[in-house]
Amino acid sequence: MFKRKRSTDDFAEEIKAHLELEADELKREGLSEDEARRKARLEFGNVRAAHERFYLKNRVAGLDHLAQDMKFAIRQLVKNPGFSITAILVLALGIGACVAIFGFVDAALLEPLPFANPDRLMSVNESSVESPRWPLSYPDYLDWQRLNKSFTSLDVYGGRGYLLRTPSGAEPVHGERVSGSFFQTLGVHPMLGRDFYPGENRPGGPNVVILSYGAWLNRFGARDDAIGQTVDLDKEAYTVIGVLPREFSFAPSGDAEFWVPLNNFSFHEKSRTFYNFWGIGRLHDGVTIQTALAEMKAIAEQLKRQYGITGPELSASVVPLSEIIVGDVRPILLTLLGGAGLLLLIACVNVGSLVLARSESRRREIAVRGALGATRARLMYQFVTEGLLLAGFGSLGGVMVAGVIMKFLGHLVPKDMALNMPFLGGVGLNAHTGTFAAVMALMVSLLLAATPIWQLSFRELRDGLADGDRGAAGRLWRRLGANLVVVELAVAVVLLAGAGLLGKSLYRLLHVPLGFDPNHLATAQVNTSGTVSKNDEQTVVLYREIVRRVSRLPGVESAGMTSMLPVQCNCAIDRIHFPGRPYHGQHNDVDERHVSAEYLPTLKARLLRGRFFTEADNSSSPGVAVINQALAKKYFPGEDPIGRRIANDEGGNPSIWEIVGVVDDVREGPLDVETWPAEYFPINQTREHYFSLAVRTGQDAGTLLPVVVNTLHQIDAELSVSDEATMNEKIDGTQTALLHRFSAWLVGGFAALALILGVVGLYGVIAYSVNQRTREIGVRMALGAQRSSVYRLIMRQAAWLAVAGLAIGLVCSVGTSVLTRKLLFGVQAWDGMTLGGVAVLLGLASAVASFLPARRAASVNPVEALRAE
Amino acid sequence: MATQKSVDDRIALLQGTLDLLILKTLVLGPCHGQGVARLIQRRSEEVFFVDHGSLYLALQRLEEKKWISAKWGVSENNRKARFYSLTAKGREQLVEKTSEWARLTKAMGLILSNQVDPSVEEA
Numbered sequence: 001m002f003k004r005k006r007s008t009d010d011f012a013e014e015i016k017a018h019l020e021l022e023a024d025e026l027k028r029e030g031l032s033e034d035e036a037r038r039k040a041r042l043e044f045g046n047v048r049a050a051h052e053r054f055y056l057k058n059r060v061a062g063l064d065h066l067a068q069d070m071k072f073a074i075r076q077l078v079k080n081p082g083f084s085i086t087a088i089l090v091l092a093l094g095i096g097a098c099v100a101i102f103g104f105v106d107a108a109l110l111e112p113l114p115f116a117n118p119d120r121l122m123s124v125n126e127s128s129v130e131s132p133r134w135p136l137s138y139p140d141y142l143d144w145q146r147l148n149k150s151f152t153s154l155d156v157y158g159g160r161g162y163l164l165r166t167p168s169g170a171e172p173v174h175g176e177r178v179s180g181s182f183f184q185t186l187g188v189h190p191m192l193g194r195d196f197y198p199g200e201n202r203p204g205g206p207n208v209v210i211l212s213y214g215a216w217l218n219r220f221g222a223r224d225d226a227i228g229q230t231v232d233l234d235k236e237a238y239t240v241i242g243v244l245p246r247e248f249s250f251a252p253s254g255d256a257e258f259w260v261p262l263n264n265f266s267f268h269e270k271s272r273t274f275y276n277f278w279g280i281g282r283l284h285d286g287v288t289i290q291t292a293l294a295e296m297k298a299i300a301e302q303l304k305r306q307y308g309i310t311g312p313e314l315s316a317s318v319v320p321l322s323e324i325i326v327g328d329v330r331p332i333l334l335t336l337l338g339g340a341g342l343l344l345l346i347a348c349v350n351v352g353s354l355v356l357a358r359s360e361s362r363r364r365e366i367a368v369r370g371a372l373g374a375t376r377a378r379l380m381y382q383f384v385t386e387g388l389l390l391a392g393f394g395s396l397g398g399v400m401v402a403g404v405i406m407k408f409l410g411h412l413v414p415k416d417m418a419l420n421m422p423f424l425g426g427v428g429l430n431a432h433t434g435t436f437a438a439v440m441a442l443m444v445s446l447l448l449a450a451t452p453i454w455q456l457s458f459r460e461l462r463d464g465l466a467d468g469d470r471g472a473a474g475r476l477w478r479r480l481g482a483n484l485v486v487v488e489l490a491v492a493v494v495l496l497a498g499a500g501l502l503g504k505s506l507y508r509l510l511h512v513p514l515g516f517d518p519n520h521l522a523t524a525q526v527n528t529s530g531t532v533s534k535n536d537e538q539t540v541v542l543y544r545e546i547v548r549r550v551s552r553l554p555g556v557e558s559a560g561m562t563s564m565l566p567v568q569c570n571c572a573i574d575r576i577h578f579p580g581r582p583y584h585g586q587h588n589d590v591d592e593r594h595v596s597a598e599y600l601p602t603l604k605a606r607l608l609r610g611r612f613f614t615e616a617d618n619s620s621s622p623g624v625a626v627i628n629q630a631l632a633k634k635y636f637p638g639e640d641p642i643g644r645r646i647a648n649d650e651g652g653n654p655s656i657w658e659i660v661g662v663v664d665d666v667r668e669g670p671l672d673v674e675t676w677p678a679e680y681f682p683i684n685q686t687r688e689h690y691f692s693l694a695v696r697t698g699q700d701a702g703t704l705l706p707v708v709v710n711t712l713h714q715i716d717a718e719l720s721v722s723d724e725a726t727m728n729e730k731i732d733g734t735q736t737a738l739l740h741r742f743s744a745w746l747v748g749g750f751a752a753l754a755l756i757l758g759v760v761g762l763y764g765v766i767a768y769s770v771n772q773r774t775r776e777i778g779v780r781m782a783l784g785a786q787r788s789s790v791y792r793l794i795m796r797q798a799a800w801l802a803v804a805g806l807a808i809g810l811v812c813s814v815g816t817s818v819l820t821r822k823l824l825f826g827v828q829a830w831d832g833m834t835l836g837g838v839a840v841l842l843g844l845a846s847a848v849a850s851f852l853p854a855r856r857a858a859s860v861n862p863v864e865a866l867r868a869e
Numbered sequence: 870m871a872t873q874k875s876v877d878d879r880i881a882l883l884q885g886t887l888d889l890l891i892l893k894t895l896v897l898g899p900c901h902g903q904g905v906a907r908l909i910q911r912r913s914e915e916v917f918f919v920d921h922g923s924l925y926l927a928l929q930r931l932e933e934k935k936w937i938s939a940k941w942g943v944s945e946n947n948r949k950a951r952f953y954s955l956t957a958k959g960r961e962q963l964v965e966k967t968s969e970w971a972r973l974t975k976a977m978g979l980i981l982s983n984q985v986d987p988s989v990e991e992a
Contacts, residue, residue, distance in 0.1 A: 006929070014902060014925065014951045021903040024946050043921070050922035 069385035087351045091394025094347025096401025097340040103406045103433045105333045107426035108326045116187025123324045124279040127317035135275040147299045150292035151281035155182040158277045165232035170720045176256035185282050193227040193242030196261045205263030209238040215257035216243040251325040293318040331822045332743050339750045346491045350757045352451045353484045359452040380453050387449030395441030485761045486805045492758035493809020499751035500834035502744040508826035515666035516603035521727035522701040527720040529689040539687050557696040560599030565692045567731050570669035576648045591668045591678035594686045602696045610642045610661035617682040625657035629665045631677030670736045672825050701726040763849040766798050770853040778865025787858040794857045798850030887927045892963040901950035
């Protein structure tokens with residue numbers, strides 16, 4: 001047997017033998033030696049070509065060409081540093097933005113939750129008309145757990161603040177009370193110690209606690225002997241029985257450090273209508289969400305009948321737990337990913353047209369290579385190689401850009417918010433983002449390679465030689481380049497419109513009527529449960545002392561306290577009814593705030609009728625209430641609410657409150673939610689251990705914060721003070737504001753880049769066309785065309801492109817905005833002002849981009865233009 | 870090849886027919902490339918012209934398909950030459966291709982002889 005692959009030498013040998021045999025034969029036929037040799041060679045044809053073809057056939061040539069093409073492509077890139085750097089930079093930005101946003105999408109939406117079989121974990125709760133997810137009451141939970149057949153286990157959790165006694169004083173800490181099999185339901189096992197024993201969650205069970213990994217690390221120095229030690233929470237000793245694993249995080253509980261079994265209930269918590277706990281459940285295998293939901297709804301209905309709960313609306317809700325954890329950020333992330341995708345598209349188009357323009361100026365080179373025998377396929381390989389190289393470098397840069405962006409964006413998320421988004425920890429360059437980047441790179445290189453190939457296949461190579469760089473040559477590129485630039489401009493319009501709408505939403509959001517003056521307002525969270533003030537009188541005395549001392553600080557105008565600061569959430573909800581009116585358990589849910597006499601004036605809330613509270617409204621006087629306009633409108637339409645009464649269940653006691661004042665709506669809930677009805681009670685009549693202090697200052701509120709904290713500690717060293725911040729910081733830090741700001745800034749950034757790229761693209765097209773038409777313009781001018789008509793000629797061409805891009809873009813942007821309307825606030829998808837603004841902006845930018853080449857065209861010297869060719 | 874255009878009565882070989890001709894030539898016994906080229910030309914009464922570059926590529930191709938095998942040897946006039954011979958597989962192929970060819974020419978003949986006047990089609 002011979003070798004599998006013949007060597008070229010062997011082949012050459014055979015050809016040589018052939019020529020000799022042929023010559024012998026010819027000689028025999030009577031030719032002379034020389035004649036025979038010559039004829040043999042002639043008969044054979046092109047010997048070199050035969051060698052070449054044999055060589056090509058032995059695929060080694062493929063690799064050979066690749067290396068050649070690579071070398072040539074690198075030389076080309078180095079030769080045109082301007083082109084190469086621009087193209088690589090633009091690609092890097094586009095790919096980087098895409099990969100970075102994908103990093104977040106991957107971590108938040110694609111990575112499963114860090115629990116066993118997370119897709120079987122459901123959030124199981126009540127649902128109401130106002131909110132699709134409404135907490136459970138403990139008795140209802142017990143019945144749901146007992147009656148349901150859909151879940152292998154059903155558990156509840158509820159956050160709670162504790163005061164932890166430490167050597168350096170009392171410290172407010174975040175704890176979570178959970179039912180016994182909570183961790184089993186999640187499929188999480190303590191990494192140290194044990195889970196709760198079955199009996200430990202029954203009422204009267206022992207005080208035991210499982211630590212978070214962070215608490216174990218920071219408070220117990222990660223020592224194994226932490227198990228069995230005790231911690232003092234709210235002046236009760238809890239025995240540490242376990243430590244949760246490091247990777248454990250349960251987003252709804254944020255940074256809870258102390259996990260205690262639910263075995264100790266307040267008076268309210270035993271009530272069937274006190275909704276305070278959130279439920280999770282693990283579905284039985286084979287049970288669908290729909291089945292489970294239907295069953296839970298039936299159970300809720302049955303319980304309602306059984307216990308005569310007459311409120312009409314409450315039902316059950318079963319949704320995947322992942323929905324609860326990432327539901328809020330999904331539309332934002334998808335919008336951002338869309339935006340980044342558009343940016344990448346524009347980047348590709350931009351680089352594509354650069355490549356195209358350059359391949360146009362390389363026509364002669366291509367034609368020469370073609371004439372010298374380069375096959376079309378060979379020329380195409382060359383372009384593919386160059387495309388690959390550009391895309392490769394671009395992607396490499398993109399990955400670096402993505403790394404930076406991801407780190408930067410990660411830092412932008414405030415710590416409080418990040419705690420509820422544990423998936424942020426998984427953001428970064430990893431296998432997923434790497435794969436994504438690779439796919440992006442592949443697509444980009446295909447696109448970049450396809451553009452010149454497409455153009456190449458439309459053209460006779462020979463033309464390139466015939467007419468050099470002139471005339472018809474430009475037409476094709478002009479048409480192609482022009483179409484591409486229209487795409488670019490349209491995409492830029494879509495991004496600009498999106499950014500405009502999001503920006504306007506943000507503006508609207510930050511300028512919703514608050515009903516109070518957030519400037520020069522300092523706030524702090526105070527917890528008095530560690531102090532000596534045991535009875536009610538002492539507490540009220542402490543309140544008075546705090547307000548008196550803080551108010552007297554230099555630079556402070558007034559100070560007041562509230563159970564909860566405005567613009568936080570519609571939580572701390574009260575269910576009220578009205579004495580004298582029939583009550584059938586309607587869910588008249590209103591925000592409930594306990595405030596000191598000075599609080600509402602300190603906020604500069606506007607009193608509409610009646611009066612604010614005074615110090616005379618105390619525990620010995622009849623209960624009074626101030627209501628907001630929304631409550632007055634909803635429940636006392638066309639009536640004067642002053643003197644009317646509202647009733648509720650205050651601290652488990654049925655109570656009646658007389659309305660003494662109506663205040664203009666203070667926005668208690670989040671910025672993007674309609675103001676709820678709200679009621680204010682004098683804090684002196686209800687007394688709270690936790691409250692917030694609001695301090696109106698004459699100058700910058702931030703500078704006074706340390707002074708306020710100091711003063712509070714002077715009043716009582718056992719007062720715990722936390723979360724000191726100005727009101728404006730508080731508002732800016734709310735999730736709503738942050739999410740809107742995030743999306744507005746990011747999409748704004750994308751849009752700015754897109755605008756620049758689009759306008760540069762337009763400039764490129766017009767400038768190139770002016771270059772190509774120099775001769776034509778020269779002829780026109782020689783024949784008497786005015787400068788103004790040359791301007792018109794060029795600008796008209798640009799105007800058509802800009803108008804086409806604008807028109808397509810505006811139509812598309814209405815479509816995309818409708819898709820993302822979830823993110824809009826107080827602005828319609830077809831907001832005329834925004835779209836008009838985008839049109840004007842793009843129009844102006846396009847005008848500038850086309851004016852420059854037009855001026856160059858108008859200043860063409862006809863004589864030189866004609867001579868130049 | 871363009872260089873051979875001047876010889877008018879020669880016909881360029883149809884794609885694929887060269888393989889068949891080579892196989893047929895080798896039925897007579899082992900032969901080197903030059904001999905194959907000569908034989909084809911001679912036996913077609915000089916109608917076919919074999920492009921030698923194509924011939925050697927075809928030989929290579931057939932060798933890779935194991936239809937023919939090759940061995941360096943010595944020619945009748947004492948020249949070193951690479952001799953090709955038909956394999957069993959090549960023999961099978963020859964039978965198959967020959968009948969295929971017969972069917973093709975028969976069909977072509979049927980169509981071409983039915984065409985009364987080629988110029989009518991153009992109108």
